[in-house]
Amino acid sequence: MCGLDAAVDMIGGKWKVLLLWAMHDQPRRFGELRRLLPGISEKVLTQHLREMAADQIVRREAFDETVPRVEYSLSEFGLSLHEALRPLGAWGTQHMDRIAEVRA
Amino acid sequence: MCGLDAAVDMIGGKWKVLLLWAMHDQPRRFGELRRLLPGISEKVLTQHLREMAADQIVRREAFDETVPRVEYSLSEFGLSLHEALRPLGAWGTQHMDRIAEVRA
Numbered sequence: 001m002c003g004l005d006a007a008v009d010m011i012g013g014k015w016k017v018l019l020l021w022a023m024h025d026q027p028r029r030f031g032e033l034r035r036l037l038p039g040i041s042e043k044v045l046t047q048h049l050r051e052m053a054a055d056q057i058v059r060r061e062a063f064d065e066t067v068p069r070v071e072y073s074l075s076e077f078g079l080s081l082h083e084a085l086r087p088l089g090a091w092g093t094q095h096m097d098r099i100a101e102v103r104a
Numbered sequence: 105m106c107g108l109d110a111a112v113d114m115i116g117g118k119w120k121v122l123l124l125w126a127m128h129d130q131p132r133r134f135g136e137l138r139r140l141l142p143g144i145s146e147k148v149l150t151q152h153l154r155e156m157a158a159d160q161i162v163r164r165e166a167f168d169e170t171v172p173r174v175e176y177s178l179s180e181f182g183l184s185l186h187e188a189l190r191p192l193g194a195w196g197t198q199h200m201d202r203i204a205e206v207r208a
Contacts, residue, residue: 002197003197003200004125004192004193006196006197006199006200007192007203008122008196010196010203011192014109014113018109018112055207056202080199083191083195084192084194085192087187087188087189088108088111088112088115088192089108090107091111091184091185091187091188092108092110092112092114095110098160099110102158
């Protein structure tokens, strides 16, 4: 049980799962992440990215260019968590109609 | 993305994941569930069980005996969700030390 307990602690809630998904195939900038997750506030996104970086799930890279640029991407650790969530995503897709029905 | 979104909606948070675990191998009574999830209040447990039953994840059976008895167990649908969470549990167990370290 404590494995599941620790894992659920790491993913926290809905937004972090969706952030894992948003970054799983390429680095993203802050603005992109906000567009990919409609409804997330700037404050919540900032806080979640900070927590995920502290948890070593997300890497934050600042590029010192004429226009400073910051990118967020998944670390190896973050990618392994995303992989562990794939079956849950597949379950959701497979039962999408039933979930919509019970939640209607 | 929406599969994962829908699935995360169904598991809601930490308690429901632990309730899935607690009922995955045998029916449980209310009191047993409270003992297995130290820290959950009677009110939250009642509400979660009601939601999980409405979501068709949990079956509630009342036995009309001299002393009325109520048991909660996972439906087939609930068991399939528990199975989909196994890899996440394995990930948590595998990375237990690192999770404890980053969260210390």
